[in-house]
Amino acid sequence: MQFSEIERRELIALEEAMWRPETRFAPEFQQRHFAADFFEFGRSGRVYGRSDVIRFDDQPIAAKLPLLNLEIRRLDTDTAQITYDSEVTYDGIVERAHRSSIWSRTAHGWIMRFHQGTPF
Structure with missing residues (x-):
């Protein structure tokens, strides 16, 4: 069973909001959308917990939007996996990574539980 178009648009907007400085660094957005047990395997290979992310x-984020090759799959009724490729420019150098995020729907909306970036 696929997500509805409304659910898909909401999930895409949330994932892209993680790349927009005006939302990514907003305290309310972060508190609301990172799960209490969130963790990440970063593109660098480091492991980050919620308090780390x-x-x-507010820092500039030069990410290409819309996100490339984005796919959403339902893992269960209230869990989605979003995969895509990121292109982010740091000091004139484009860094690419395969990305995967796990989102869970709660009574208060979607929260990100896990994220991974693998360079390519």
Whole structure:
């Protein structure tokens, strides 16, 4: 069973919001959308917990949007996996990664539980 078009649009907007400085570094957005047990395997190979990724120092993010090769699959009724390829420019160098995020629907909306970036 696929997600509805409304659910798909909401999930895509949330994933892309993680790449937009105006939302990514907004305290309310971060508190609301990172699960209490969130963790990430970063593109660098480091492991990050929720407290590592919640940051309020607005930094430029030069990510290509819309996200490339984005796919959403339903893992169960209230769980989605989003995969895509990112292109982010740092100091004039484009870094690419395969990305995967796990989102869970709660009574208060969608929260990200896990994220991974693998360079390619």
